[in-house]
Amino acid sequence: MQILAGSDLHGDIAATRILVGAASAADVVIVAGDLGTKGEGALPILELLKTIPRPVILVPGNHDRLAEMRNFCAGWRDGHVLHGEGVRIQGVPFFGLGAEIPRTSTDVWNFAMTEIQASRALSDCPVGAVLITHAPPKGVCDRQRDGRHDGSAAILDVLRTKGPRLNLCGHIHAAFGQSEKIGDCPVHNLGPTLNWFMV
Numbered sequence: 001m002q003i004l005a006g007s008d009l010h011g012d013i014a015a016t017r018i019l020v021g022a023a024s025a026a027d028v029v030i031v032a033g034d035l036g037t038k039g040e041g042a043l044p045i046l047e048l049l050k051t052i053p054r055p056v057i058l059v060p061g062n063h064d065r066l067a068e069m070r071n072f073c074a075g076w077r078d079g080h081v082l083h084g085e086g087v088r089i090q091g092v093p094f095f096g097l098g099a100e101i102p103r104t105s106t107d108v109w110n111f112a113m114t115e116i117q118a119s120r121a122l123s124d125c126p127v128g129a130v131l132i133t134h135a136p137p138k139g140v141c142d143r144q145r146d147g148r149h150d151g152s153a154a155i156l157d158v159l160r161t162k163g164p165r166l167n168l169c170g171h172i173h174a175a176f177g178q179s180e181k182i183g184d185c186p187v188h189n190l191g192p193t194l195n196w197f198m199v
Helices: 013-025 042-049 066-073 115-121 153-162
Strands: 002-006 028-031 056-058 079-081 085-089 092-097 130-133 166-169 179-182 185-189 195-198
Touching: 002 013, 013 028, 013 042, 028 092, 042 066, 056 092, 066 079, 115 153, 130 153, 153 166, 153 179, 166 195
Parallel strands: 002 028, 028 056, 056 079, 092 130, 130 166, 166 185
Antiparallel strands: 002 195, 085 092, 179 185
């Protein structure tokens, strides 16, 4: 299965059009959160993504509104919003969790979870799934420009206990394009570019 993935589009129409234009070569397209910015601007991005004639998997970023994404995808057969849930496509299990984990911003628009909430939401992740998270795991592809690690301990724990085949994430802009491994699981911080994976 060929996967095309990106994250953190933040209302960038040009970057979204590039993603849509490349999608015909993919079996599944994934966007790992932050379609909009501060709760606004996601709908034009969703409208473009809906033109992709392939399954599209979305997780909500901390800048997104989960209810808005779910409402938009309610009538979209190939659109899947995953937040604490999964879907199986061509026999491959996918599981997703969005939001900022843990919360670092108190802004009213910021969609965030505690580590305890995230751990509960990740408990149903199947062994060997493709795990899509907005936040990266703690200490992996999560370093800010000032050197701080801003990833999630709950995500790191599920990588160690459930052995996903792949973890795709975003959120930490300074880490876009970085790749590391936890055990046998590759972790990739995507960013708003074309990223290709075979599973």
